[in-house]
Amino acid sequence: MPTDKIRFHKIPHNDTQAAILQAIRDNNHISRSRIVDLTSLTHAVVSRAVALLLEKNAITELRLADKNGPRRKNGISLNPQLGYCLAIEYGPSAIEGVIVDTAYNQISAKNQKIPLDSYPQEEKIKHIIAFTEGLIKSAPQTNGQCLGLAVIDPGVIDEKRNIALMSSIMQNWQNVPIVDIFQKYFRLPVMLLNTSIAKLRAVDRVELNGASRNIAYIEYGEGISCGLKLEGNYIYGHTQLAGELGHLRVTDKPIPCRCGGMGCLESVAAFSALARNARESLKQNSRSILSKIDHLDGLAVLTAAAAGDRLASHIVDEAFDYLGRAIAGIINIFNPEIVILEHNISLAGPEAFASLMRSLSKNSLLSHWKTIDARISKLNSYIGALGGATAVIDHCLQS
DSSP: OBOSSSOOOOSOSSHHHHHHHHHHHHSTTBOHHHHHHHHOOOHHHHHHHHHHHHHTTSEEEEEEEEOOSSSOEEEEEEOTTSEEEEEEEEOSSEEEEEEEETTSOEEEEEEEEOOGGGSOHHHHHHHHHHHHHHHHHTSOSSSOEEEEEEEEESSEEETTTTEEEEOSSSSSOOSBOHHHHHHHHHOSOEEEEEHHHHHHHHIIIIISTTOOSOEEEEEESSSEEEEEEETTEEOOOTTSOTTOGGGSBOOOSOOBOTTSOBSBHHHHHSHHHHHHHHHHHHTTOOOSGGGGOSSOOHHHHHHHHHTTOHHHHHHHHHHHHHHHHHHHHHHHHHOOSEEEEOGGGGGGOHHHHHHHHHHHHHHSOHHHHTTOEEEEOSOOSSHHHHHHHHHHHHHHTOO
């Protein structure tokens, strides 16, 4: 959540303007009469508020742009020129960043492959700051003021103290006052989010356009986690630690996890587990395309499975069975309308995805499974950073 030290700019001046802006956000090119219908405000109130928002350039109005209904009407949209926000996501092997304008359009993106996991903490911070400086320099000069910066952390965060507590996928990263560091350096308001919530927000706002009140987003890669939106609310948990699906114990096998536990989902199904199992299996079976790969990682195992490699397919199917059981638990407990799976899962090919769906179906209650929409996300790049940027703009649209 946002820090109190440097406050975010609020676009609406009151609750009425906020309600109208959020209706415009969710319904691009919306007419004034449709705003009245959606907000239950009177025509006079909507007309006054729209006039004020037009005057401050928060919105634009285009003649006959609303195509809903029998007669075309003037359509109102958020003004992309009002401002923009920045967002960065860092992980063990890369940093990504985006710039998004106040109409939720991605206007710039940047990424850097870098082995952050191998650096000490201070060096990590220096590299992340240098990357952010480069992103800021690429910001357009014609898009108004910078509304703020979102920082997406790959581990457990303390949102009240604005600290990155630890990460099971990135070593040498404990109790980092990341918000304080960034605010002092860049003199911008900073919002800290973890990856599961950030990616959920990207899918919710960009892919689904807020169409569902009950969503589970499954992050799958170096780590595994779950972002939840229930009855229209993002779920953070009592101490802001909700969603640690990767540290659910799924086996009695004494397989160590980087969190310190044994038999966690990440230890048997995440990218590192795929690579470890492949290396072990190759000692007994070298008749696999994986034996020709010098730097074997989880992505290589997924793509080999998609290519029909029997060894890789066996490893992925076993991992996806564990993953399916864990996700089924989420379905049975929270009963979401939609389960969105990270795009990485598609890299394993249609047969592996079918295997995952069988595990989900087998382990979910029939009453829940028959009404659920489970699918792979269409977003395949900059997801965490994009979600962080949308979170900043959402916050600035509130009163």
